[in-house]
Amino acid sequence: MGSLFGRLLRVQTWGESHGPAIGCVVDGCPAGIPLSEADVQPQLDRRRPGRSRLASARAETDRVQILSGVHQGRTLGTPISLWIPNVDAKSKDYDDFKDVYRPSHADFTYDLKHGIRDWRGGGRASARETAARVAAAGVAEKVLLRASKCRIVAYVLSVGTIRAARFPVRISRTVVDRNDVRCPDPRAARLMEEAIDGARREGDSLGGVVELRVTNVPPGLGEPVFDKLEADLAKAMLSLPATKGFEIGSGFAGTRMKGSEHNDPFVMRKGRIRTEKNDSGGVQGGISNGEEIILRVAFKPTATVRKPQRTVDRTGRERILSVKGRHDACVVPRAVVLVEAMAALVLADHWLLNRATGRI
Amino acid sequence: MGSLFGRLLRVQTWGESHGPAIGCVVDGCPAGIPLSEADVQPQLDRRRPGRSRLASARAETDRVQILSGVHQGRTLGTPISLWIPNVDAKSKDYDDFKDVYRPSHADFTYDLKHGIRDWRGGGRASARETAARVAAAGVAEKVLLRASKCRIVAYVLSVGTIRAARFPVRISRTVVDRNDVRCPDPRAARLMEEAIDGARREGDSLGGVVELRVTNVPPGLGEPVFDKLEADLAKAMLSLPATKGFEIGSGFAGTRMKGSEHNDPFVMRKGRIRTEKNDSGGVQGGISNGEEIILRVAFKPTATVRKPQRTVDRTGRERILSVKGRHDACVVPRAVVLVEAMAALVLADHWLLNRATGRI
Amino acid sequence: MGSLFGRLLRVQTWGESHGPAIGCVVDGCPAGIPLSEADVQPQLDRRRPGRSRLASARAETDRVQILSGVHQGRTLGTPISLWIPNVDAKSKDYDDFKDVYRPSHADFTYDLKHGIRDWRGGGRASARETAARVAAAGVAEKVLLRASKCRIVAYVLSVGTIRAARFPVRISRTVVDRNDVRCPDPRAARLMEEAIDGARREGDSLGGVVELRVTNVPPGLGEPVFDKLEADLAKAMLSLPATKGFEIGSGFAGTRMKGSEHNDPFVMRKGRIRTEKNDSGGVQGGISNGEEIILRVAFKPTATVRKPQRTVDRTGRERILSVKGRHDACVVPRAVVLVEAMAALVLADHWLLNRATGRI
């Protein structure tokens, strides 16, 4: 029952990979906001596999359609239903997994929990599900623009053991998209592409880390003690498929610093209270302080690999599985869009919350 | 408004550090479960500062009292109100912070959001707030025992740059408490204690990483796609004060592995489907698979340090702040109890959810 | 943002009257329940206008399609997306209401709240919205059948000043549908039909009362103190368009009784504790006691009438409005299906809640 996200901007997603469509309903979007498919489609296009030779060959066209909640180009304050037909779904490719549990996939646990699963294309556990989140985030970004000129940009920080080292001064989605691997350090990007190509040839896969930066964050977002901004961001990111970790600001490295180094001194700049550095990552005490939000998300290597693997089937027989068909050798470049989407959903929801509960 | 946690086991906490008391209400606890203060007090005692020379000297007695929801030693299925009087609160110690923002504390953001804050002892942003969570977790652990012989044990993995290397085969809370720093590697523990003593002498502070292991986890917990078990665990942990990161199973290190290495092969053991290793950390596809849950939480060094720091006051004047009074040089040993508490709250809530929505 | 209903069986509806479609997503339905369109369509057919000469002439075909959450005829435990295309929507008929507020309609308040509204067919405020609830209730009824042989039957108790007096011993949906007005007292039914015909000829409309009876109710449903079963039923019914009142058991008439008359004596019947009569209406202390649930819902006369009415337009000019087009002179016979639908949603949700929080 966990397909609902948010408290005021409530997103309900639905859909299996090989059903007729996937989609979402966004309830709670305030009225009067300009909205059309053109606001939602670009990030869906960025998410889509098959965009580059690095991604899987499945041609998901992912044309989104708005079915409700918008009238004459503006939101009505009523639920916005977004739908994306599933095309080019080849269920045949998945017949092998009907009875065999792919290691480190959701096959086994879904069966365990529900006693039934849609094995075609991974069903609900397919990464395809995330297209509905990206569509919803298109609405959330429009809501956020009412708050501030908030800019949400993610990029690939590392793939396998290769890590970006040099960053341009200003990183935008356009800059990020300059290479297929979506790493703003061109030198590292080339090495990453080679590594991904190598993994594909070996029938293996790679993981990596996505970094997110949000600038012009509205200050005051976050509801301590449980619904702290970083807590909701962590939940949002860990709800993405294949994630194993989250850190904000100094993160795990910060645990090795001393307090006197880690603390961000307050200074006055242009009459505003700012921090001189930003190991806090834009959040203090669970509330945004207006500085840049910086966070990182760890993605494990894709579970689906061509190399033979030991596993069991539904009857408990041990088997050797060798997965065929079209699969990404590294989903991290596409995950960039998902990280941006989840950040947009969290920030828009918290901005609405703060409108309600903030200073009267 | 964010002081409510959980969907079916709903915990509402309340209280400022220097008010008359703090407490919580636990709604949704099923009826008929044996419960008394004796079930809740032990973890409160473990959380309490002043237990060892490593912790601050404030003598919080933290005697919990159950005010409702229990009759003749058993839960009634009605809200359980738990309360802990605040004693030994010396507001004077905090007068300095009334107008000056302590760096990397919640002082500034609370003022920003609310236009008012209780500066005495940090008010609601004080770590004292977590005592109410620990009390609620005492109830949650009793609920979980109805599900399985679930054992929830956390310990200190690292302090500053010192990391535990050798672990005993079986780690229990008793084992963990054998030293003040709560690190089950005795050699590392000694070095950690020295490091903390050193930091205290310098008027500085240290951070660290807490690792959690849950054994005998009920399988099938987690509600994809958003309320995945690891997503709710991540939120729970990042809602704790001073946390900067979360990872489960292989975590960030897993991003440097190949898929063929990372995948956990399924095997049959004693007629049950198991994984041969556990890089998944006990959760696959957002649902517990019955293996041990392993996760880590990053705690930054405490923000309160004696060393002089640059900051500003409410009027925007730049100031030098030197914090006096009793403060922990390292909260990580105490955080062990908080990590256990949040895990208990998440697992008990998910177990109730699964009772409702799992297989009919 | 109020288009979400339920806590565990969560129904999110969406859609405007003259958009491409309306629909709903049902999240939280347990896995393994047989479900197909054939389970949902019959009540949609009963709800549909144009079934009889008493209803409006608009031919809503209302063909429901299941888009997700079902695999090989069984629910997956994932969100069930149901959609109903809008056909035969003649927006022209509504051009008059673009700028003029129809008295006692939602036109004015929607504009007031949102600053924008979809005037075509009433937009989101159209009774058409209820088709999505009926579709969701089809799922809820299947869930409830797992609990008990629960039978949910509503009928028309009164239309205008005419009230049913004699009831058959056993009332089923088939019995109720024996006449167009859905009143199980045939004599009263005839008078009601005449009254409705009369109102239509005069260009006026009539209201009425719908009575609901639920037999084989699972005992123990209801979560005091706020989420009492009758409280959630009251909310559900008052969320239906045109409702002005709700009563359960003895209702308003019960306020004129003495306690000694009103109390339902407990007696033993076939080894079970029963009540000798049922002025409680099947709920005591907010919890179902296993007796028949009896409640009544008041529907005001339809606001849309042909007779000229005084009103104002968006610019604040006073106007005379005379509504043309196809409209029901009395919606009460169709409302029977809506009352059944809301009861099913409440009972299924409470049954799931009770699975989670009831006796361990």
Place this chain on the structure above:
Amino acid sequence: MGSLFGRLLRVQTWGESHGPAIGCVVDGCPAGIPLSEADVQPQLDRRRPGRSRLASARAETDRVQILSGVHQGRTLGTPISLWIPNVDAKSKDYDDFKDVYRPSHADFTYDLKHGIRDWRGGGRASARETAARVAAAGVAEKVLLRASKCRIVAYVLSVGTIRAARFPVRISRTVVDRNDVRCPDPRAARLMEEAIDGARREGDSLGGVVELRVTNVPPGLGEPVFDKLEADLAKAMLSLPATKGFEIGSGFAGTRMKGSEHNDPFVMRKGRIRTEKNDSGGVQGGISNGEEIILRVAFKPTATVRKPQRTVDRTGRERILSVKGRHDACVVPRAVVLVEAMAALVLADHWLLNRATGRI
């Protein structure tokens, strides 16, 4: 688990009748609102039994204390914990009900659901629980005052078969309290008092109807389609003990009107759009239109009567029960305060919701 009310102004109540205390936590109250016990105590005093010879003799002192969320007389934006010690609780009086189910009480259903209950004073099912709601409503009224000069006044419309007929032009709480029965028609009030005295002498009880009027309602409150303002009001009222019905505006009587009579014509008054009459009761399409909210709540006669009644005990043996001790013969005069309290909770919550989701 149903002791939580509201979405943004979230009230969690707790406490059994004969435990050490009852109380509530109010989360979501915006910061900066002046608040002290003096804002909460007056309505608690009006609710208290023993105020007049019409009520039971139990001397509940009901002194409320604020434990958190307020600093230097203003709300902090953190949870407000309110507590009311239980004094003068004579559990002995209730020993008879330990094993015997009082007819039309919650004794049986609580046992049925939970397998355990606190029989002392009715435990959680005692009307004493409502004191915590009244305390929470004291906070809600302060929140509402930030929205408008909203005035919430309820009074007794009928007791048994006696109904008020003549009302003063302006009804305030002071006017209502001019007589013990809280009926603003003095002639009816006298008859009601006689009737209640009579019922008490006979060892019987009476019910009645409470009417509520809210003036200066902020327009735009209500979230269709499910969280309509009248729907949430209906739920709130039916969550009160002993309620059997709810109606708003024309209510059940409105079902006997024709549409052309029932519709409220729009007119211009002082440049504002108003309705000429108010059969809608201040809500249209689920949203407040700024007119007076008028609603009525039906209270059944108190279940506790001295007259001998047939019932059964826990073992299933049929018994004759004759209740001794101090009990109200008619709770309707006290219920006036509860109806006001629930209205305040609903309106304040909806006002916060509208701040978040209303026009940007």
